[in-house]
Amino acid sequence: MTTDLDTSDLAVLVALRDDGPATPTEVRTAVREDLSTETVEERLSNLVEGGLVAEADGNGYELTPSGRRLLRTESGDEASRPDVPAAVERAIEEVDRRPDVEDALARAVAFLRNWGSATADEIIDAAYSETDAEYDDGEQWWSELVDPFGALPGIVPPSSEGGEWRYDEDELSSDDADETANVTNEGSDGRSVLNDDDRFGSAKHALEREAANDAEATAFAAAFEALVDAEGVTTAELAERAEAETGSSVDADRLADALESVPGARREGERWRYDRDERFWDDGESTEN
DSSP: OGGGOOHHHHHHHHHHHHHOSBOHHHHHHHHOSSOOHHHHHHHHHHHHHTTSEEEOSSSSEEEOHHHHHHHHHHHTOGGGSOOOOHHHHHHHHHHOOOHHHHHHHHHHHHHHHHHSEEOHHHHHHHHTTTOOTTOSSHHHHHHHHHHHHHTSTTEEOOSSTTOOEEEOGGGSOHHHHHGGGGOOOSSTTSSOOOSOTTSOSSHHHHHHHHOSSHHHHHHHHHHHHHHHHOSSEEHHHHHHHHHHHHSOOOOHHHHHHHHHTSTTEEEETTEEEEOTTEEEOTTSOEEEO
């Protein structure tokens, strides 16, 4: 069935993706092609038979997981979606959100699975810039994703506010865990990586690589959290906040060197700022999402 789809069939699928569940009349209005309601009904019937569309509860039609996957493939998004364990993929499809939101969830899972643990700000830093799902900023993106993300298999929410999220493969069933053997992340930090070896794909990646030991990595992470929340802050202030948070002393010079490698972090005079919407680098160039 899927090999015989024409542009009108794809237009019907896109209408259901963007506006579904929808009735045949609503689909016809959304498609904006010279199709009668009867023709749309016939197309929908064929798509139901092909497993790409299903009748929604109550009234209308909606995409099936197969229909959403087909649209991702047609748009070229499938190749860029990171691999996640099959149990997680099934759970993401059951969330039944737009394909770009599902991709964002998969991206966040891949990042957390690679690192094992990360704060919300680190997840946003890494995944939002990859798949913003048309949200205006990272905070809005996270507020919409946090509930379905926390309910996915293997995801362990923090035990306290501001704590670290964890990925635990033991939370999967034995069969699901076996299916993860061939799942690999596409980059060394669980997200798309840049071609320049001197640049890092995320704050987590940069700070982990710059830290000399686990204690320093924890302190650098606390400094990054403080930077995200600040409008402009000095290295000394960040070091003080990190020390207060972790109990570990922080060398200000080493912290400054580490922050220099963080995408989105830049120093203006004595003060640091972080902007996840524009990725600033050592050479002064920036790349918008």
